[in-house]
Amino acid sequence: MESGRIVIVGAGQGGFQAAASLRQEGFRGEIVLIGDETGLPYQRPPLSKAYLKTGVADELELRPAAFFEAHDITLVNATRVEAIDREGKAVVAGDRRFPYDHLIIATGTRNLRPPIPGLERTVDLRTLADAARLRDHLAGPRRIAVIGGGFIGLEFAAVARALGHTVTVAEAATRLMARVVSPEVSARFLDMHRGMGTEVLLGQPVAEVTETGIALADGTVIAADMVLLAAGVRPNAELAAAAGLTVANGVVVDTQLATADPDISALGDCAVFPDPRTGRPVRLESVQAAVDHARTIAKRLVKGSTDAYAAVPWFWSDQADWKLQIAGLSSPEDDSVLRGDGAVLRFDGDVLTAVETINDGRTHMQARRLMAGDAPLTRDALAPLDYDLGPLMKASRGR
Missing domain, CATH: 3.50.50.60 (FAD/NAD(P)-binding domain)
Structure with missing residues (x-):
């Protein structure tokens, strides 16, 4: 055509x-x-x-x-x-x-709008118009509540906290970014955000958005001048x-x-x-x-190409001065192997499904290139190398 x-x-x-x-x-x-x-x-x-x-x-x-x-x-x-x-x-x-x-x-x-009373009092961050309104909200000191501990909620929380606002993140799951990253990476980002002074509440669904903030399912009340809804899409x-x-x-x-x-x-x-x-x-x-x-x-x-879409998925999230990069696509139940340098390799049985890194573009690119190969990477091949992707990269260049 x-x-x-x-x-x-x-x-x-x-x-x-x-x-x-x-x-x-x-x-x-x-x-x-x-x-x-x-x-x-x-x-x-x-x-x-x-x-x-x-x-x-x-x-x-x-x-x-x-x-x-x-x-x-x-x-x-x-x-x-x-x-x-x-x-x-x-x-x-x-x-x-x-x-x-x-x-x-x-x-x-x-944006997903869960069945929480009072959502009309929240603000969204999806479009340029949304972001412009948020910038106006951030012009003066604020107490901010964020519903959702995924990429968008945490990226916004990091910016707002760096600008000096008081920030609370309420996440219904028991860990941050649970749908997309390993427990090990979730824990590191939890420590980072808390280290910035952000209050992070896990396993706490929001029951209501009130005129003065948010109320959690356990009865906890968080005062807020502004509530950002970032509960997924x-x-x-x-x-x-x-x-x-x-x-x-x-x-x-x-x-x-x-x-x-x-x-x-x-x-x-x-x-x-x-x-x-x-x-x-x-x-x-x-x-x-x-x-x-x-x-x-x-x-x-x-x-008239008959080629199937087969690109290696990759994702990123910038939170404060940390760049999270993910090569591949894992499931929450996949196994994790934590390397000494902080990189996490995810496995479905013996097969590598994803590599998660923080401020490590070299390992991220190695993972994307290797995972784009014809044969899957396996635990049996990586374990003898202490899960270092470097030797496999060198071997691939020599072929």
Whole structure:
């Protein structure tokens, strides 16, 4: 498919990358990129870190307006798509219809809103507008409560504490970032945040958000002038479901990010695809995964590539002066091996699933390169090396 009309719903990192990659692969037809926010597509990860400190929104833009003009990409912003007409091959936004020859769904996620009374009193951190409001809140001394001890909540807590605010983090699980990191890494970050002066309460679900703060399930009351809700996200898959596409914790796609409808693909945080290692359905909340998905779809549509998406997932989180990096994808129940330098290797049985590092870019890159190989890395191969990836890297270069 080198011509025709491709419509992309969602102008985040994945949607933008899909448009850019289509042009890079030689697509000569029309590209329409539809987003529900105003302005140009921008990076979200810095919203909870650098932007809160600087407030410089222009630095977040993925590309200037001239890029879209030069590459003949029609950007339709401040527009919410309300329906997909699969029979008529068009998406509908109010009284506007956007016909397509192929549709790419890149609708991402939204903040999860658990059934807690008083959530209308909380603030979110999902969009640039959210972050701008938060910066205003942080202008003077505040008592801040954060609901959720995941990446976003902890990144925000670190920034707020460094600015001198009083911060309490309430996490319902028994450890921080429990869904994505090992107990060993959770413990290190707990010590770091407490060392900064942040109060961290674990195993404490929030029962209510009140006018004066939060109340926990055990009756503890935390006074707060501002409450940030950072309790996770859920995929924006309702548009796909209403159109009759298969949805199960996201838009279900195959190994090439194609839905059961040959004219529709899905990518990024809203897409559920087979894990290349296990075949189990997974959904990744990762900028890099969205970018890799977009490239896979562009090659399939323009070049007819049959390559499956098989990139090694990787994630990162900047909290204070610590950079957490994760190569691979582990489950909470995976075994952990803690190296003397602080790196943690995760194993599902004998197979390496992930490597977690803090301020150790060298080991992180070694892990990504080795895990991208044809054969899985095993405990039996790594244990005699004291789990040092260096010798395996040298051996791979020699082959």
